[in-house]
Amino acid sequence: MGQPVAGNPTQYMMEKAFIAAGLDWRYLTCEVPAAQLPDAMRGMRAFGFRGGNFTIPHKVAVIEHLDSLSTAAELMQAVNCVNRVGDQLIGENTDGKGFVQSLREVIDPAGKRVVIIGAGSAARAIAVELGLAGTEHLTIVNRSLPRGQELTDLLVTKAKLQAEFVHLVGDYEVTPDTHILVNATSIGLGDAGAKVPVALDTIVAPLVVADVIFNPPQTWLIRNAAERGCTTIDGLGMLVNQAVISFKIWTGIDPDASVMREALEEFLGI
Numbered sequence: 001m002g003q004p005v006a007g008n009p010t011q012y013m014m015e016k017a018f019i020a021a022g023l024d025w026r027y028l029t030c031e032v033p034a035a036q037l038p039d040a041m042r043g044m045r046a047f048g049f050r051g052g053n054f055t056i057p058h059k060v061a062v063i064e065h066l067d068s069l070s071t072a073a074e075l076m077q078a079v080n081c082v083n084r085v086g087d088q089l090i091g092e093n094t095d096g097k098g099f100v101q102s103l104r105e106v107i108d109p110a111g112k113r114v115v116i117i118g119a120g121s122a123a124r125a126i127a128v129e130l131g132l133a134g135t136e137h138l139t140i141v142n143r144s145l146p147r148g149q150e151l152t153d154l155l156v157t158k159a160k161l162q163a164e165f166v167h168l169v170g171d172y173e174v175t176p177d178t179h180i181l182v183n184a185t186s187i188g189l190g191d192a193g194a195k196v197p198v199a200l201d202t203i204v205a206p207l208v209v210a211d212v213i214f215n216p217p218q219t220w221l222i223r224n225a226a227e228r229g230c231t232t233i234d235g236l237g238m239l240v241n242q243a244v245i246s247f248k249i250w251t252g253i254d255p256d257a258s259v260m261r262e263a264l265e266e267f268l269g270i
């Protein structure tokens, strides 16, 4: 459930994985405006849905309609995956775990200094999971002051992490002690030319640069970081990994991740 979700590739990817796993299951993409979420959640219970994914604008709002939260979702106060156990709806968050799994393919975040641009649901999930993965220090850079400060406070007080907030004004200058830079804003979604507010001359190898944007995967940030010799991670791996984890939560089965990645690339025409 989300809005807008018409172009979201998850249904196509999940249904290919259901078929590959021999499951006669369906995954529906439901366009749900914010005001209709309470009714949609009553419908989810009435129809006996096994679970669901939640995206913009529902990741925080859905919490009051659930019976309990996983430890990570409780910490993040954001849910992207709901699982039904008996008559209970349990909120989980697989976004950050999916991101960390992608990151680990190129660098172990333990002991590293990470800068995250953005302080929305994706940033929140990524920051908490990076903290749980042993990241040494997190810098949250955000345009709106209250949102960035709130996330930083949550990281310091609840998750007991070393974190600082930088209010984004103009282009952010990446400090030389940074190991990993993450764009967790929605800048670049559907626009390969959209510029992330980071000073390009401060993006210097061996910095690892990751972007949450998966459509298009070759964002302005990813292209420029690669041209400057940095290792890059696009948003596709995170999208596949978070879906793999959701699939396992609902079905108890490990899906074929390569089937999901191929379905995603086919859907997006990559």
Ligand code: NDP
Pocket: 056, 059, 095, 098, 117, 118, 119, 120, 121, 122, 123, 142, 143, 144, 145, 147, 148, 184, 185, 186, 187, 189, 197, 212, 213, 214, 235, 236, 238, 239, 240, 242
């Ligand atoms: P939110 O709306 O919760 O947060 C958006 C963030 O982007 C905020 O920090 C906002 O700053 C910032 N932002 C947006 N526009 C600008 C701008 N022009 N300049 C500076 N900052 C800006 O969204 P989510 O966190 O839920 O999602 C963010 C993106 O992550 C989406 O595009 C989504 O598609 C993607 N995503 C990808 C996933 C994957 O698997 N690859 C999984 C989950 C999300 P401010 O607070 O100032 O408004």
